[in-house]
Amino acid sequence: MTINTDFINDQSISEILSKHSKPDTAKVQEVLVKAREMKGLSLEDVAVLTGMSDPLQMKELFDTANFIKDTIYGKRLVVFAPLYITNLCANECTYCAFRAKNKAIVRRALNQEEIKHETQALIKQGHKRVLLVAGESYPKQGFQYVLDSVRSVYEASYEGAEIRRVNVNVAPLTVDEFKLLKAEKIGTYQIFQETYHRETYKKVHIGGKKMDYDWRVTAPHRAMEAGIDDIGIGVLFGLYDYRFELLALMQHIRELERAFGVGPHTISVPRLEPATGSDLASQPPFPVNDLEFRRIVAILRCAVPYTGIIMSTRETQQMRRDTFALGVSQISAGSRTNPGGYEEDDEISGQFSLGDHRPMDEVIRDVALMGYIPSFCTGCYRLGRTGQDFMDLAKPGAIKAHCGPNALSSFMEYLNNYASPETYKVGVDLVERTIAELEGLPAERARKLVDRVNKGQTDVFC
Ligand code: SAM
Ligand code: SF4
Numbered sequence: 375m376t377i378n379t380d381f382i383n384d385q386s387i388s389e390i391l392s393k394h395s396k397p398d399t400a401k402v403q404e405v406l407v408k409a410r411e412m413k414g415l416s417l418e419d420v421a422v423l424t425g426m427s428d429p430l431q432m433k434e435l436f437d438t439a440n441f442i443k444d445t446i447y448g449k450r451l452v453v454f455a456p457l458y459i460t461n462l463c464a465n466e467c468t469y470c471a472f473r474a475k476n477k478a479i480v481r482r483a484l485n486q487e488e489i490k491h492e493t494q495a496l497i498k499q500g501h502k503r504v505l506l507v508a509g510e511s512y513p514k515q516g517f518q519y520v521l522d523s524v525r526s527v528y529e530a531s532y533e534g535a536e537i538r539r540v541n542v543n544v545a546p547l548t549v550d551e552f553k554l555l556k557a558e559k560i561g562t563y564q565i566f567q568e569t570y571h572r573e574t575y576k577k578v579h580i581g582g583k584k585m586d587y588d589w590r591v592t593a594p595h596r597a598m599e600a601g602i603d604d605i606g607i608g609v610l611f612g613l614y615d616y617r618f619e620l621l622a623l624m625q626h627i628r629e630l631e632r633a634f635g636v637g638p639h640t641i642s643v644p645r646l647e648p649a650t651g652s653d654l655a656s657q658p659p660f661p662v663n664d665l666e667f668r669r670i671v672a673i674l675r676c677a678v679p680y681t682g683i684i685m686s687t688r689e690t691q692q693m694r695r696d697t698f699a700l701g702v703s704q705i706s707a708g709s710r711t712n713p714g715g716y717e718e719d720d721e722i723s724g725q726f727s728l729g730d731h732r733p734m735d736e737v738i739r740d741v742a743l744m745g746y747i748p749s750f751c752t753g754c755y756r757l758g759r760t761g762q763d764f765m766d767l768a769k770p771g772a773i774k775a776h777c778g779p780n781a782l783s784s785f786m787e788y789l790n791n792y793a794s795p796e797t798y799k800v801g802v803d804l805v806e807r808t809i810a811e812l813e814g815l816p817a818e819r820a821r822k823l824v825d826r827v828n829k830g831q832t833d834v835f836c
Pocket of ligand 2: 463464465466467470471472473474508509510584
């Protein structure tokens with residue numbers, strides 16, 4: 375099936391942006407009031423929020439995003455770890471250390487035994503969710519290598535514990551390949567367009583299959599056609615004007631909603647980070663400063679309230695703290711971006727520099743001290759609450775009655791089995807305080823689930 379890619383329409387984006395480049399106070403207020411209804415925003419509304427500049431209005435935007443985050447997600451933050459299986463790549467993305475011609479890194483594709491070892495290292499830290507990541511060149515088995523790798527992650531275990539959800543970030547596939555990936559029971563298929571601006575896309579992708587913009591922008595269509603319900607999309611901020619990218623992201627979301635009745639499950643917001651052997655990565659053509667970055671997160675929270683926002687390990691501790699409050703709902707912790715990095719670290723051969731080097735236990739303690747509940751829950755995926763089913767449940771707010779208690783029970787399981795004594799103490803205080811603040815059904819459910827975990831049960835959720 376050929377898909378028309380006109381849904382990303384540069385001209386209409388430019389027109390909408392210039393129409394709202396200096397919105398008046400009343401217009402901004404109108405959009406923020408609408409955002410608080412939590413039904414999402416139009417492209418024009420998003421343009422208004424990118425056009426305003428008054429510091430007081432910016433504060434109101436942040437307050438609105440915080441209100442939405444608290445109402446829908448409460449204090450929970452889903453935690454995952456990336457697992458890089460190979461840094462072999464046939465593409466030439468000028469911002470990435472893995473690009474084919476970069477001689478400065480050591481190339482490695484993990485074999486299945488090594489993947490199991492890496493997975494065990496993550497299980498030992500307490501992880502339950504893994505994002506499997508690969509360059510676009512597989513060892514001689516070809517795409518079967520990715521399928522085998524997903525299976526290896528699910529098969530690995532350590533002292534009876536296992537990874538419960540494997541999400542995947544690999545190059546665009548055909549519908550048939552996506553069907554095979556779905557058969558391996560992946561959670562989310564994730565793919566970032568990097569930049570939606572065609573001219574910039576062409577400039578930064580100078581070799582390999584990734585040069586084909588249309589093949590990449592239609593990957594979510596093919597994945598959904600193959601029956602993968604949960605799709606993650608994203609932009610690599612720093613390559614082009616973030617205002618344009620936000621509107622294009624909205625056009626992509628609307629297109630998926632039009633074609634499949636449901637938009638993406640998550641949006642990722644990576645910022646360009648320095649990468650070995652890449653000048654572009656150290657000098658982004660459109661750098662996004664910290665305030666703009668917070669604004670991006672806040673605007674997305676208002677625009678698509680029920681879509682998860684993923685913040686990676688690329689951001690510093692301080693930036694993570696600031697953006698949790700604005701709408702981030704998933705974070706990575708204790709990450710390494712070089713294949714084999716959990717057993718032996720070699721940052722030079724990683725994909726980019728990491729802003730946050732702290733071990734998982736420290737990240738978890740820090741998150742808990744801020745009052746956020748690290749969630750290791752995989753309940754929705756296990757119960758088949760994905761895609762439209764997840765959105766149907768999420769929209770009326772009912773998800774809170776599931777996610778809140780499940781976050782607490784999965785966090786308690788982490789505390790009992792993996793936390794240092796210091797983190798355990800901080801965590802248990804938080805769990806008990808949180809249950810005491812709950813009322814009705816969520817309170818009842820949380821108490822029961824946490825008690826079951828404390829009696830030694832694992833993997834309990836509702
Ligand atoms: N090779 C596949 C692809 O390009 O889609 C999947 C894996 S690639 C390693 C995952 C993502 O890393 C890319 O989509 C890109 O957004 C991000 N990335 C690459 N270089 C980066 C850099 N210098 N800083 C931050 N993120 C980067
Ligand atoms: Fe390869 Fe992906 Fe890096 Fe591009 S971003 S060089 S495709 S690993």
